Amino acid sequence: MFTPSKPQYQWSKLGRNALVVSIILASALSIVDGILKGPVQHAGTGVDPTYIMMATWTVDFRYLFEQGILAAAVFFIGAMFLETRTTFTIGFDKLDAEKMSIKGPDENNVVWIGHRYGTPLEAESIANALSERLKESAAP
Secondary structure: OOOOOOOOOOHHHHHHHHHHHHHHHHHHHHHHHHHHHHHHHHHOOOOOHHHHHHHHHHHHHHHHHHHHHHHHHHHHHHHHHHHHHHHHHHOOOOOOHHHOOEEOOOOOOOOEEOOOOOOHHHHHHHHHHHHHHHHHHHOO
8 A cells, every 4th residue: 555655855845935035036126126227327427337237137137036936936836736735635644643533434435534523432432443444454
């Protein structure tokens, strides 16, 4: 039986961090671009090659980080889907297995995981029935 394990590295954290960095840098470079095209450009009397270089770099890096926002958002959403998809289909991997209970199967052969029962006796009987069923299914 295949039992997927939790990924060692969470790619969604990398995507989220890249998204935050891209947003911050694009915003900062937008402000710098406004300053360079506004007060700084009108304060100078001539065209300085260093100024032109800095203004060009500012605009180019701003566009780069604006595209990084889109790429990081797509990467983050895709990584979150792939990381949580197995969690939702397999079970609740963040919960302690001893605190979980299982109800079912019902008339449609559906087993409900994580159901709370009203009394400890009911929960204990369900847990015993489940463990017996697992033992039977594991026997050759």
